[in-house]
Amino acid sequence: MFKRTVNLVESGEGYSVEVLGRTGLRYTEGEKRMHIDSEVLNASEIAVVESSIQAWDSPFEAEVIDDKKRAVILENIRRAFTFMNAIMERW
Numbered sequence: 001m002f003k004r005t006v007n008l009v010e011s012g013e014g015y016s017v018e019v020l021g022r023t024g025l026r027y028t029e030g031e032k033r034m035h036i037d038s039e040v041l042n043a044s045e046i047a048v049v050e051s052s053i054q055a056w057d058s059p060f061e062a063e064v065i066d067d068k069k070r071a072v073i074l075e076n077i078r079r080a081f082t083f084m085n086a087i088m089e090r091w
Contacts, residue, residue, distance in 0.1 A: 002083040009080040017080040019046070027073060032056045032063075036077075044085060048077060 001012040010016040018026040025036040025048065037052035053070045055061045065073075 002080065004084065009083055011076070011080065013076075015076050015080075017077050025077070027053075027077065029073075029076075032060045036073075046081060048074065050074065 003010045003012075007019040008016060009018075015027070015029045018028070019038075019040070020026055020035075022040045023038060025038045025046075027034050027036055034053070034056050037049035039047045039049075041047055050070065053073055054065055056063055056065070
């Protein structure tokens with residue numbers, strides 16, 4: 001189940017995705033947060049830069065984001081955007 005405010009989608013599974021403007025997302029999972037490079041392409045399409053998914057913000061920056069975790073994060077973002085009726089492009 002998802003809950004939405006203007007630029008924030010919160011999942012009942014413990015993660016959220018916030019669109020920070022024309023560029024950038026904030027992905028949160030429990031107490032961990034990270035900034036992900038992105039670009040709003042139009043009203044319903046957002047491009048996410050996969051290579052920017054590398055580390056959590058402090059104090060969790062030492063935790064490794066491997067390919068498997070990156071795929072989970074991308075899938076969570078895609079699910080949140082689908083809830084918002086938006087399309088996620090991967091760059």
